[in-house]
Amino acid sequence: MTAVLKKVVDNERMVDNDRExxxxxxxxxxxxxxxxxxRERANIFDKVWLFLGHESELNKPGDFLTRSVGGRTLxxxxxxxxxxxxxxxxxxxxxARVCRERSGNAKSFxxxxxxxxxxxxxxxRDMPGKESYPEGFAERPTSSLxxxxxxxxxxxxxxxxxxxxxxxxxxYLGNAKEYLEVVADxxxxxxxxxGGTQEYSIRANWKLLAENSFDGYHAAVNHATYLEYLKSxxxxxxxxxxxxxxxxxxxxHGVVEYKAPWGRPVAQWIPAWGDDGKKRIDxxxxxxxxxxxxxxxERIAHYNRNLHIFxxxxxxxxMALTIRTFHPSEPDFMSVNAWALAPKDEDPKDRSSRLFNFxxxxxxxxxxxxxxIEALEQCQxxxxxxxxxxxxxxxxxxxxxxxSFDDEAQMRGYWTEWNRRMYxx
Amino acid sequence: xxATATLQNVTRADVEDFLFAEAxxxxxxxxxxxxxxxxxxxxxxxxxxxVDPEAAPDNNLFYIxxxxxxxxxxxxxxxxxxxxxxxxxxxxxxxxxxxRILERNGDELxxxxxxxxxxxxxxxxxxxxxxxxxxxxxxxxxxxxxxxRSILASDxxxxxxxxxxxx
Ligand code: FES
Ligand SMILES: [Fe+2]
Numbered sequence: 001m002t003a004v005l006k007k008v009v010d011n012e013r014m015v016d017n018d019r020e021x022x023x024x025x026x027x028x029x030x031x032x033x034x035x036x037x038x039r040e041r042a043n044i045f046d047k048v049w050l051f052l053g054h055e056s057e058l059n060k061p062g063d064f065l066t067r068s069v070g071g072r073t074l075x076x077x078x079x080x081x082x083x084x085x086x087x088x089x090x091x092x093x094x095x096a097r098v099c100r101e102r103s104g105n106a107k108s109f110x111x112x113x114x115x116x117x118x119x120x121x122x123x124x125r126d127m128p129g130k131e132s133y134p135e136g137f138a139e140r141p142t143s144s145l146x147x148x149x150x151x152x153x154x155x156x157x158x159x160x161x162x163x164x165x166x167x168x169x170x171x172y173l174g175n176a177k178e179y180l181e182v183v184a185d186x187x188x189x190x191x192x193x194x195g196g197t198q199e200y201s202i203r204a205n206w207k208l209l210a211e212n213s214f215d216g217y218h219a220a221v222n223h224a225t226y227l228e229y230l231k232s233x234x235x236x237x238x239x240x241x242x243x244x245x246x247x248x249x250x251x252x253h254g255v256v257e258y259k260a261p262w263g264r265p266v267a268q269w270i271p272a273w274g275d276d277g278k279k280r281i282d283x284x285x286x287x288x289x290x291x292x293x294x295x296x297x298e299r300i301a302h303y304n305r306n307l308h309i310f311x312x313x314x315x316x317x318x319m320a321l322t323i324r325t326f327h328p329s330e331p332d333f334m335s336v337n338a339w340a341l342a343p344k345d346e347d348p349k350d351r352s353s354r355l356f357n358f359x360x361x362x363x364x365x366x367x368x369x370x371x372x373i374e375a376l377e378q379c380q381x382x383x384x385x386x387x388x389x390x391x392x393x394x395x396x397x398x399x400x401x402x403x404s405f406d407d408e409a410q411m412r413g414y415w416t417e418w419n420r421r422m423y424x425x
Numbered sequence: 426x427x428a429t430a431t432l433q434n435v436t437r438a439d440v441e442d443f444l445f446a447e448a449x450x451x452x453x454x455x456x457x458x459x460x461x462x463x464x465x466x467x468x469x470x471x472x473x474x475x476v477d478p479e480a481a482p483d484n485n486l487f488y489i490x491x492x493x494x495x496x497x498x499x500x501x502x503x504x505x506x507x508x509x510x511x512x513x514x515x516x517x518x519x520x521x522x523x524x525r526i527l528e529r530n531g532d533e534l535x536x537x538x539x540x541x542x543x544x545x546x547x548x549x550x551x552x553x554x555x556x557x558x559x560x561x562x563x564x565x566x567x568x569x570x571x572x573x574r575s576i577l578a579s580d581x582x583x584x585x586x587x588x589x590x591x592x
Contacts, residue, residue: 102475196473196486199581203549222509225502232498335583340486352483356490364587365471365488367502370510373587377547 155184187343248413252310320358515546
């Protein structure tokens, strides 16, 4: 039965790129089928680079955290020599989850089942009843907590891959790398993840969130109440129109980059932050100019970016700086994690307005994200009518040479890569 | 509660009456009336669940950290048809229990509660539960909320996905 279903899926077209008809469509089946999710696990999540975390989450030697990535449960550690390790959190003995805490600081990890002890680098240090094992047993590579096949980082952003033959992280990120660097350049002192994770879920297919994360088209309608709120804030906003462009970055990555009227702690002042705030924001901007030159400083400070790195990492460099990643557990259910990033040496007042800003728009209690969640869930619900209404249309801006931030070019790039990885098309 | 209530003579029963009435306003989506329970310098917090329950929002990412202005804007938003997540309004019921007066300090009472709220929308029901910490003031014989902190006991919002109504 499964084999038959697989075949049906294989032979069906999920992406309809009809150049002559000026139409780009995606089959709604791609959002509801269990077969397709299984295939996505094999062809995408098991093959590409996936975001694990940020180095600043492990501040000192001995720090660790546990996290689910790509269907695995991982243990992310920083050892005494400040080396980072991404380990599969399962005991090589008989399977138990070795570290059961969400984060902390440790010298070693002892499995609570039979008591094997592992170092922060995963190596087996000790076990009860050692004398019953042959000599050299502990030194066998298979006796350690297993590292993920591939682990690498770029400017503090740490990635893993479960594909031993994956291309280098740098090649994988491709054109998206430069945007990640713009983000990393916010602060000379480096960025840190602020305490507190927003952990939530959405009863919708994970790809709906990927699309939504760099969809400039929906803001005016879906987030009308947020825009109305902005207008009523003290002193209002700066008179800047929402304008910018969208880019398909290749490899499925995409970005929208645009100017917007809201305040950016790096570094666009709004009247609500007062004269004092203006001095600080000016100083941050001057520092950026001194380090990067006017052009790049302008770009860092005055442009917003919603960067999507295939398949499930979103960096929002908007009224706050956020990392968001999401993983499917069912075709219609995903778990989402979101963090706030900030300059390590940020003034407490700016840190506070940054976080105040973050919550205004983003997250499950914000003035905007809950409406995104509702939209995604209502799309998923709408797909129940898929037999009669089988296609999503993402043709907006198809004929334009330079697609606008509210066109759908970046989404077409995403789907083209998805299709290539799934069906070699 | 009698009109002559003061910080010193408010009883737990008075506090319970006040909190039950608050829950009733929330459950019936009478949010503008609910907002009137708050002082002008009030705050409403829902911390993320992996920070210290007493953490400050200046340096920690919360789910909600509203000052009085933004709380007013939240209420305005939630009463609009264009607050899509709450249109039509979800059905909500709060149970507030284990009410204790923890401190009487200066002009303030510190109260703790246990809360359970059920929310139904689109035929899906979610449960929100945790601890409520209130800082109440008594003014002109009436209680008012200076701070409400709803500390979720669940692991994040892994099932619920949003905290779009008032906890
Ligand atoms: S399963 Fe871990 S020591 Fe046996
Ligand atoms: Fe949105």
